Amino acid sequence: MTQYVYRFGGGVSDGGAGDKFLLGGKGANLAEMASIGLPVPPGFTISTAMCTRYYEEGETFPESVKAEVAGGIAHIEGITEKTFGDAADPLLVSVRSGARVSMPGMMDTVLNLGLNDQTVQGLAATSGDDRFAWDSYRRFIQMYADVVLGLDHGRFEEALEIAKEDRGFTLDTELSATDLQALVAEYKAIVEELWNKPFPQDVHDQLWGAIGAVFGSWQSERAKVYRRLNDIPADWGTAVNVQAMVFGNMGDTSATGVAFTRDPSTGERAYYGEFLINAQGEDVVAGIRTPQYLTRTAREAAGAKPASMEEAMPEVYGELAAVFDRLETHYRDMQDIEFTVERAKLWMLQTRSGKRTAKAALKIAVDMANEGLITRQEAILRVDPAALDQLLHPTLDPKAPRDVLTKGLPASPGAASGLAVFDSDTAEKRANAGDSVILIRVETSPEDIHGMHAARGILTARGGMTSHAAVVARGMGRPCVSGAGSLSINAREKVMRVGSREVREGDMVTIDGATGEVMAGQVPTVQPELSGDFGTLMAWADEVRRLKVRTNAETPLDCRTAREFGAEGIGLCRTEHMFFDSARITAVRQMILAENEAGRRAALEKLLPEQRSDFLEIFEVMAGLPVTIRLLDPPLHEFLPHEEAEFAEVATAAGVDVDTLKRRAAELHEFNPMLGHRGCRLGVTYPEIYEMQARAIFEAAIAVAEKSGAAPVPEVMIPLVATKRELELMKAVVDKAAQAVFAEKGRTLDYLVGTMIELPRAALMAGEIAEVGAFFSFGTNDLTQTTLGVSRDDASRFLTTYVEKGIYAKDPFVSLDVEGVGQLIALAAERGRATRGDIKLGICGEHGGDPASIAFCEKTGLDYVSASPYRVPIARLAAAQAAIRGK
Numbered sequence: 077m078t079q080y081v082y083r084f085g086g087g088v089s090d091g092g093a094g095d096k097f098l099l100g101g102k103g104a105n106l107a108e109m110a111s112i113g114l115p116v117p118p119g120f121t122i123s124t125a126m127c128t129r130y131y132e133e134g135e136t137f138p139e140s141v142k143a144e145v146a147g148g149i150a151h152i153e154g155i156t157e158k159t160f161g162d163a164a165d166p167l168l169v170s171v172r173s174g175a176r177v178s179m180p181g182m183m184d185t186v187l188n189l190g191l192n193d194q195t196v197q198g199l200a201a202t203s204g205d206d207r208f209a210w211d212s213y214r215r216f217i218q219m220y221a222d223v224v225l226g227l228d229h230g231r232f233e234e235a236l237e238i239a240k241e242d243r244g245f246t247l248d249t250e251l252s253a254t255d256l257q258a259l260v261a262e263y264k265a266i267v268e269e270l271w272n273k274p275f276p277q278d279v280h281d282q283l284w285g286a287i288g289a290v291f292g293s294w295q296s297e298r299a300k301v302y303r304r305l306n307d308i309p310a311d312w313g314t315a316v317n318v319q320a321m322v323f324g325n326m327g328d329t330s331a332t333g334v335a336f337t338r339d340p341s342t343g344e345r346a347y348y349g350e351f352l353i354n355a356q357g358e359d360v361v362a363g364i365r366t367p368q369y370l371t372r373t374a375r376e377a378a379g380a381k382p383a384s385m386e387e388a389m390p391e392v393y394g395e396l397a398a399v400f401d402r403l404e405t406h407y408r409d410m411q412d413i414e415f416t417v418e419r420a421k422l423w424m425l426q427t428r429s430g431k432r433t434a435k436a437a438l439k440i441a442v443d444m445a446n447e448g449l450i451t452r453q454e455a456i457l458r459v460d461p462a463a464l465d466q467l468l469h470p471t472l473d474p475k476a477p478r479d480v481l482t483k484g485l486p487a488s489p490g491a492a493s494g495l496a497v498f499d500s501d502t503a504e505k506r507a508n509a510g511d512s513v514i515l516i517r518v519e520t521s522p523e524d525i526h527g528m529h530a531a532r533g534i535l536t537a538r539g540g541m542t543s544h545a546a547v548v549a550r551g552m553g554r555p556c557v558s559g560a561g562s563l564s565i566n567a568r569e570k571v572m573r574v575g576s577r578e579v580r581e582g583d584m585v586t587i588d589g590a591t592g593e594v595m596a597g598q599v600p601t602v603q604p605e606l607s608g609d610f611g612t613l614m615a616w617a618d619e620v621r622r623l624k625v626r627t628n629a630e631t632p633l634d635c636r637t638a639r640e641f642g643a644e645g646i647g648l649c650r651t652e653h654m655f656f657d658s659a660r661i662t663a664v665r666q667m668i669l670a671e672n673e674a675g676r677r678a679a680l681e682k683l684l685p686e687q688r689s690d691f692l693e694i695f696e697v698m699a700g701l702p703v704t705i706r707l708l709d710p711p712l713h714e715f716l717p718h719e720e721a722e723f724a725e726v727a728t729a730a731g732v733d734v735d736t737l738k739r740r741a742a743e744l745h746e747f748n749p750m751l752g753h754r755g756c757r758l759g760v761t762y763p764e765i766y767e768m769q770a771r772a773i774f775e776a777a778i779a780v781a782e783k784s785g786a787a788p789v790p791e792v793m794i795p796l797v798a799t800k801r802e803l804e805l806m807k808a809v810v811d812k813a814a815q816a817v818f819a820e821k822g823r824t825l826d827y828l829v830g831t832m833i834e835l836p837r838a839a840l841m842a843g844e845i846a847e848v849g850a851f852f853s854f855g856t857n858d859l860t861q862t863t864l865g866v867s868r869d870d871a872s873r874f875l876t877t878y879v880e881k882g883i884y885a886k887d888p889f890v891s892l893d894v895e896g897v898g899q900l901i902a903l904a905a906e907r908g909r910a911t912r913g914d915i916k917l918g919i920c921g922e923h924g925g926d927p928a929s930i931a932f933c934e935k936t937g938l939d940y941v942s943a944s945p946y947r948v949p950i951a952r953l954a955a956a957q958a959a960i961r962g963k
Contacts, residue, residue: 082120083151084103084107084110085110085119085155086154090107091107092104092107093108097124098123098315099123099315101174102121102172106121109403114402117423118156118320119318121316121318122315124176124313124314126141126316137287148318149318156320160190160279165198170186170188171287171290172317172319173317178429182299184296185223186286187219190279192279195279196210196212196213210256213260214236214259217263218236223289235259239259290314294313298525304879324354328353329389330353331351331352333415335349335370336430337401339436341433341489343609346371347370347397350540352367366559368385370385370386372386372387375387392417396415404449412426412427412430431547434460434464434467441609442612445616453960456956459613467610471491471602473600473602481574482560483560487539487540487550487592491586491590491599492587493597493598494514497531498572500525500527502527513531513532514535516535516579519537519538519539520543525548528549531554534558535558537563537564537565538558539558539559540559555587562574586599617957620956621958622955623951623955623959625952626643626704626941626942627646627647628650630651632694642952644701645701646694647918647940647941649694651708663682665716665722667765668716669726673762676764677764684768687768688775688776691772692780699788703788704920705793707766708758708759708765709755709796717737754795766810770792771813774790774825775817781823788825789825789828790825790827791916792810792830793831796858797832800847803849807829807848811829829849831845831851833854834858834859840900840904842911843907844911846907846912847911851916852917852918856919856921857922871887875889905917917940918939924947926954927954927958929941931957934962935962
């Protein structure tokens with residue numbers, strides 16, 4: 077019989093750190109902490125395999141699992157010497173989720189489970205604290221009603237606020253036991269009104285309701301959005317952890333907190349965290365109360381008055397610090413820890429590898445390697461390549477004036493300017509329309525995940541450094557300022573007030589997640605500093621990677637940016653982008669609309685010096701490096717005039733009448749131009765176009781070689797080839813132009829002629845095409861389109877649904893379809909090499925900057941990947957990781 081329940085605590089550990097897939101991250105680490113002797117409240121984990129079965133069998137539980145869970149409860153009872161449901165001395169449990177990767181705030185938790193009208197009296201008697209017992213009961217009813225029964229959370233919050241207002245209180249902790257008893261009665265009445273049934277009193281019914289709700293939250297909308305944003309497969313499922321409750325809300329010798337063994341924002345080797353005296357865990361992460369600092373140093377740096385844990389509870393803090401060091405050494409990574417202090421006794425509730433910013437990830441990885449805790453190769457593997465994006469973009473100019481409205485907590489570094497929006501739906505809508513937005517909320521909740529992803533930055537009035545907003549923003553790489561308490565936010569009126577000033581929806585604001593400052597207007601930015609830990613890790617990565625990394629660029633600025641980021645040449649220079657320049661579009665249109673070769677050549681003579689100038693600037697930046705230049709590729713209709721004035725301008729330049737041009741434009745019209753007269757088909761029909769471009773390339777290359785002494789290596793790429801004969805014809809045009817220029821200049825240089833493989837037929841016929849082409853560059857954007865029969869420009873309307881339904885694991889235009897398109901690439905590489913052993917192979921589509929696609933390129937043995945300039949460092953790190961994993 078399959079085992080679904082795994083115990084931990086009290087000298088028992090049915091699992092361990094290696095069982096993350098089966099027990100989830102939380103369950104595996106609870107078992108591991110228990111096995112190394114840390115103080116972990118006893119409990120059990122229901123495995124992820126049960127989650128899968130739960131959905132397969134119509135959201136029901138088999139009898140065998142019910143028996144296993146009963147055994148798990150007995151395990152906890154035996155260790156705690158308390159009985160579940162006992163009116164005199166009740167066992168209370170927490171029920172929490174635990175996927176194999178951390179999904180902070182995305183799934184559900186129920187605390188204090190096991191309380192009812194009888195057991196609350198027993199809890200009061202055994203604890204000697206009536207107020208604590210009734211506070212625990214009201215928390216349980218509120219949480220259970222929300223998570224399990226799906227009732228309106230706001231009704232309970234409203235009742236709590238009214239209860240405090242009626243008594244002139246501001247904090248929950250000011251309510252007496254009598255006040256809380258009355259509030260419990262009101263909460264139960266709300267449940268009966270909204271649910272049409274009394275609040276469940278049977279503790280076993282409560283338990284199974286909570287287990288089902290936690291499994292059910294795996295398919296909540298917020299969890300689905302988070303999985304989609306973080307590439308987490310839907311079939312992984314979550315585990316459920318049932319654990320004996322320990323209480324941080326049993327007076328001034330009790331507390332609860334969240335801590336990191338190093339600073340998750342900067343990576344500094346310093347304990348980082350927050351705690352609250354006389355509180356439960358959700359009070360810290362939900363931002364209901366403002367937490368206190370963990371260390372005296374952090375408190376003093378912030379200028380805060382409330383005592384740190386180090387000062388308020390020095391003995392327990394000392395125990396906690398020892399646990400931090402032990403856990404970091406044991407797991408060999410920075411840990412994110414949840415703990416509770418119950419009447420001066422420390423309990424560890426969770427440890428996991430902590431989410432961190434890209435800056436912190438770099439520093440922690442490099443520091444740990446230098447400390448000897450991990451190897452350099454492990455350090456390379458520790459940093460998510462995609463997260464480097466956080467480091468590569470500008471930050472606020474420190475010299476620029478700042479109109480500071482207020483200051484909050486620096487919850488996630490980076491800076492962003494955008495239009496103020498006050499709800500997540502608006503954030504998503506305006507971002508999709510092309511606006512940069514800052515999402516402003518009193519506090520975020522898991523339902524805000526889509527708005528947080530759409531926003532450039534997040535600002536909240538409530539919450540600490542470990543609040544939902546802070547944790548999720550750091551994971552997404554979004555700057556975040558939290559706990560800006562002086563803000564008055566009215567989401568209904570869509571306005572934020574600070575003193576006498578107002579910020580309304582659509583007003584420009586800037587936030588600095590490194591300082592916590594909130595500013596009116598837009599603040600200028602400066603380029604990032606790419607040295608220090610970044611430079612160190614990149615140097616380590618370059619030592620181990622095999623794949624070369626080039627860039628897709630066609631402007632001098634992009635070329636320089638890419639060189640600064642470590643590009644080793646250009647893998648794709650799109651010449652058509654040069655043709656769209658306003659100063660030359662008229663000559664381009666004149667060339668296209670000409671009715672004969674003489675007319676086309678006259679227009680091309682005007683374009684030649686412009687093209688030569690373009691290539692000169694690029695070759696100067698890339699002197700001594702390979703530069704792959706794609707000859708004209710797009711269909712001609714993209715260059716054609718549309719307005720009457722544009723036709724008149726071209727007619728004047730060409731010396732013909734407007735009606736003639738319009739007739740010519742009509743003749744060139746295509747029903748499906750993306751599969752029509754484009755790429756090498758233009759060169760076959762009008763070879764003089766490619767002849768002009770080739771001449772411009774070689775004249776520019778020789779000029780740079782003479783000036784700098786470092787000759788660029790032009791790689792002339794013929795696009796959209798489907799047959800060997802097409803490439804033969806176009807190579808002859810390029811070779812003829814090269815020889816003519818070499819003869820005129822009295823100098824030669826090395827160059828290659830190859831093709832872009834972007835049609836399935838070209839991939840299949842690669843062996844034959846390689847007889848002519850010296851290199852293949854896989855144009856994975858078009859190869860994906862032509863293989864799948866899907867338009868990249870229109871696919872967004874339905875591809876999200878395809879990913880959600882498991883038809884594709886990821887958007888195939890973002891991450892390569894390895895099974896289909898990848899098979900064509902592997903086949904073409906194999907057949908190309910069989911014909912020409914030294915053929916150069918690379919990819920230049922958007923996939924060149926995607927880590928998963930880069931791993932495929934390493935496995936397939938390609939020579940290089942080419943990515944947009946800002947993704948070059950991502951590609952360098954991903955290539956190193958692929959090389960390490962491939963050994």
